[in-house]
Amino acid sequence: MKTIAEYSADIETALRSLKYPSGSLTSLYQPIEYALSAGGKRIRPVLTLMGAEAFGDDAPKALKAAIGIETFHNFTLLHDDVMDKSDMRRGRPTVHKKYDENTAILSGDTMLTLATKYVSEVEDDKLRKVLDTFNDMALRVYEGQRLDMDFEDAEHISLDSYLEMIEGKTGSLLGAAVKIGAIIGGASDKDAQLMYEYGVMTGLAFQIQDDWLDTFGDASTFGKPIGGDINNAKKTYLYVAAMSEGGQNVEALRSAYQIPSGDVRVKAVTRIYDKLGMNEKCRKAVGHYSAKALKALNSTSLSEEKKESFRKLAEKLIGRKK
C-alpha cells in the first residue's frame, strides 16, 4: 500500500482535474471549485482509497467514489458554515462570505448531488451497497448536525447524546468512507462492516481528542488559540462530562461561563476541568474508542501488513498535536 501522503496527493490531483460546466453556469460551479481547493488532510477519501487497496489491490478503482466522499464532506462544511455564520475556514473566507448565502445554499445542494453521482461511479454489482452506505451515512451526518444545533440551547445533555452527536457528525463519515472503499475492493459483508466500525470508532476518538486539544493542547502546535470552545460556550466532551458529574461542579461551571469571553473565563473553566480530572478522563475516553477501532480492525481478514497501514492512519489522526 502507498503512504497516506501519497494517497492524499492522488486525491488532490483528481480534485484538480475535475471539469465543471462554465459559461453562464460559472456562478453555480465556481464556488464548488473554490470550496474543494482549500486543501486539508483529505483523510476521508484517503480512507476510501485505502479500503479499496486493502481488499482489492486496486485503489484507482475507488478514486471517483473517494472524490464523492470528499465532495460530500465539503458540502456539509459549506452548509454548516452558513448555519454557524462562520466567516473563515482554513484561512480563507467561507463560501457564503466570499459569494453570498444563497450561493452557498444552492452550490452546496449541487455538491450533494455531485457527491452522490461520483460515489455511484462503481461497478453495477457494487452500486446498491455503496449507495445505501452513502445515503445512510448522509442521514446520520444530518442527524448529528441537528443534535449539535439543539445542544446550543439545551439545559442538560447526557454523555450518551453527546456521543450520538459526534458518531453522526464525525464517526459515520469516516466509517462510510472506508466501508465504501472496502466494498469496491470486494470485501465480504462482515469485513466491510468491521471496517465501518473501525472508521466510526476512530472518528469518536478523533473528536474527543479534538475537544481535549482545545483546552489541554499545546498552543504552539494546535494551530488555533487554546480555549476557543470555552469562549464560544461549545458543548464539548469536556463540558458534557463535567456537567454530568453533578453536584457543586454544575453550579461552578455555570458561574465560570457567566464570565465574559476571554482568558479569565478560559482559566476558570480549565481550573474546574482540572479539579474534576477531566484531562485524564478525556485521555481515557480517547484510549477507549481507539482500542475499539483497533479491535474491529484486528477482527478483519486483512493481512498484518495491511492492518498496520490502518493503525498508522488512526494513530496519525488521533495522536495529532494539531
Place this chain on the structure above:
Amino acid sequence: MKTIAEYSADIETALRSLKYPSGSLTSLYQPIEYALSAGGKRIRPVLTLMGAEAFGDDAPKALKAAIGIETFHNFTLLHDDVMDKSDMRRGRPTVHKKYDENTAILSGDTMLTLATKYVSEVEDDKLRKVLDTFNDMALRVYEGQRLDMDFEDAEHISLDSYLEMIEGKTGSLLGAAVKIGAIIGGASDKDAQLMYEYGVMTGLAFQIQDDWLDTFGDASTFGKPIGGDINNAKKTYLYVAAMSEGGQNVEALRSAYQIPSGDVRVKAVTRIYDKLGMNEKCRKAVGHYSAKALKALNSTSLSEEKKESFRKLAEKLIGRKK
C-alpha cells in the same frame, strides 16, 4: 389506467404513511412532514406512476420512486423559499418562517438524501438508469435556479436563456418524473427518452402559460392576484420576449417598471404587452411546446388509449385556469 385524481390520492396516502424517526430527531424530521403535508396537485409523482403503469401495467411498483420525486420537488421549494425569502406557500408559513432558516437548510438537505433513497428503491437492474436520470435532473434544476437568480440583476436576457432556465427549473423535473416511471415499467431506452421529451415540453408549455396567466388570466379563477410578477419585476416569458423585440419598447418597459408597485404599474406594463401582441405571442409559444410534447408522446410505442391518458394530463396542466 386510473384517473389523475386516483393516482394523486394514492400519492397522498403513501406520503401520509411514511414513517420518520422521532424522539430527539423530531426537530430534523418534523419540518419534512410539515413540508410534505401541504397538498398540491402532486402532478410529478402522478407522472411517475402513470409512466410505470403505461409501460409495465404496474403503477404500485413505482410508488416509492414517485414519493422520491415529490420529496425532491418539495426540497427544492423549501430551499428556494429560503433563497427568495418567501414567507408563505400554499396558504401556510414556509418552513423557514414556521421554524427557522437553519432548520430549512438542514431539513432540506435531509429531504434531498431521502429523495435519492426513495428513488433508488427499484429493482437492481433498473437502479443505474433511474439513479442517473434522477441525479442529472437534479443538476438541471439547480442550474435553472441559478440562472433564475442571475436574471434578477441581468441587464439583458435572451429568450434562449429564459427557455434554458425554465427547462432546468420546471421541464427537467416533469421529464425525469415520467421517464423514471417508464424505466421502472420496463420501457425501451427510446420510449423512455421520448417520454422525457414529453415531460420537458409539457413543462415549458406549463411555465409559459403560468407567466401568461399572471398578466392575462382571470382573477376569479387564477387563485392569486393578477400582476404579481409585474409588481415583483419578475423576468417572465412576457418580459423577456417583449424586451427582445428591441426598439422603443425597451425604453417604454423600463419606464413602466419605474412606476411604484401597484395597479398603475400593472396597467402600464400590460398596455405595452398588449401593443406588442404578447398575448398572442405567448399563446403561440404554449401551443408550440404543447405540440412538441404531443409529438414525442405520439412517437412512443404506447397504445392509443395510454397516449390519451398522457394527453389529458398535459391538457389539464397547460389548459388550467389557475
